[in-house]
Amino acid sequence: VRFPRTALAGDTLQAATQLLGALLTRIGDPAARTGRIVEVEAYIGRDDLASHAHRGRTARNDVMFGPPGAAYVYLVYGMYHCLNVVTEPEASPAALLVRAVEPLQGADLMRRARLERAEARAARWSSDRLERERARLRTLPDSRLAAGPGLVCAAFSITRADDGRDLCDATSPLRLELDPAHDVAPSMATGARIGIGYAPEPWLSRPWRFWLAGNPAVSR
DNA sequence: GCAAAGATTTGCT
DNA sequence: GCAAATCTTTGCC
Numbered sequence: 387v388r389f390p391r392t393a394l395a396g397d398t399l400q401a402a403t404q405l406l407g408a409l410l411t412r413i414g415d416p417a418a419r420t421g422r423i424v425e426v427e428a429y430i431g432r433d434d435l436a437s438h439a440h441r442g443r444t445a446r447n448d449v450m451f452g453p454p455g456a457a458y459v460y461l462v463y464g465m466y467h468c469l470n471v472v473t474e475p476e477a478s479p480a481a482l483l484v485r486a487v488e489p490l491q492g493a494d495l496m497r498r499a500r501l502e503r504a505e506a507r508a509a510r511w512s513s514d515r516l517e518r519e520r521a522r523l524r525t526l527p528d529s530r531l532a533a534g535p536g537l538v539c540a541a542f543s544i545t546r547a548d549d550g551r552d553l554c555d556a557t558s559p560l561r562l563e564l565d566p567a568h569d570v571a572p573s574m575a576t577g578a579r580i581g582i583g584y585a586p587e588p589w590l591s592r593p594w595r596f597w598l599a600g601n602p603a604v605s606r
Numbered sequence: 607g608c609a610a611a612g613a614t615t616t617g618c619t
Numbered sequence: 620g621c622a623a624a625t626c627t628t629t630g631c632c
Contacts, residue, residue, distance in 0.1 A: 427613070436613070446628060464626035466614050483613060507625095522616095536614050581613050 389562035391554045394454035398428045398473040398480045401454075402596045405471060405482050407570035409490070409563040412542045419492035419499075419542055421532060422565070425485040425597040425604050427579045429470070432479060434592075436585035439479035448550075450479040455554035459539070459546055466536030469544050471553060471562070485580075485595070487532040487541070488603035496531045496541035497523060503540050529602035575599040580606070 393404040405426055412419040429437035438447040438460070449458045450472055458470040458481050470481035489496055501523050508516040532541040539545070544560065553562045576593045583590070597604045 429613075438613075441629080444629080460613085461627060463612060463614050463624080465624070468613060470613085485613090510625095534614070579613075584612075 387564040387566055388556050389554050389564050391455045394471060394473045395475060398430045398482065401473045402426050402428050402482055406574060406596050406598065407565060407568050409565050410487055411561055411563055413559040414495060417492050417495055419495050421487035421489045423484055424488045424601045427483040427485055428594040429483065430480045435589045436579060436582040450481050452476055455552055457548050457551045457553050459544060459549040461546065467539035467545055468535045469539055483535055484538055485535045486603050486605045487538050488601060489528045489531050493528040493531060499543050500531065500540050533603050534605040570598055573599045
């Protein structure tokens with residue numbers, strides 16, 4: 387089922403409750419990778435000192451200032467990509483960081499994507515380090531394949547090339563889908579955002595992280 | 607131009 | 620619990 391752009395066009399905290407439980411799909415040929423979004427974080431407006439938008443519009447965060455439904459993808463710590471879903475109307479910079487996804491389809495492809503990423507980087511590694519990584523990935527449970535924002539992008543092969551892509555377009559190779567049969571309300575939990583120690587209060591403690599309590603794919 | 611930091615993940619102490 | 624890995628973006632000179 388198509389994910390309605392209207393669910394992202396308004397209040398970001400409201401949108402978070404819609405995005406939680408939705409499906410993220412990467413089209414492949416012939417197989418696709420699909421998972422349920424089980425953890426998100428909201429970054430809202432120029433005032434939010436934890437948000438990339440707080441210093442205004444730049445080349446990197448440009449799509450945050452654009453229309454809702456676009457993918458905002460950036461590189462953190464020089465090695466991990468993070469996927470955000472842009473919310474709120476144009477010129478109102480806000481987004482939801484996709485922190486964790488529970489694999490539903492194509493977990494084998496996600497595992498392979500994680501492995502290929504390690505192999506691509508292995509040129510500068512010792513041979514036993516690569517071997518250890520291979521062994522670790524072999525025994526990693528499916529539920530941990532995308533259990534973190536950097537891991538979501540590794541498992542779904544998301545890079546800066548996907549920045550700006552329309553996630554609400556039903557023909558997009560990377561897109562959102564609604565799962566009407568799934569009700570997240572009973573297990574939804576909220577808390578402070580993670581990894582924003584640089585931000586002062588009250589932003590540091592804003593309960594803008596949402597997750598499905600008890601789900602094995604939630605980060606940490 | 608250059609220096610510093612970062613919406614992370616992993617492994618070791 | 621702490622530090623390393625790794626490189627783009629940003630801010631300041």
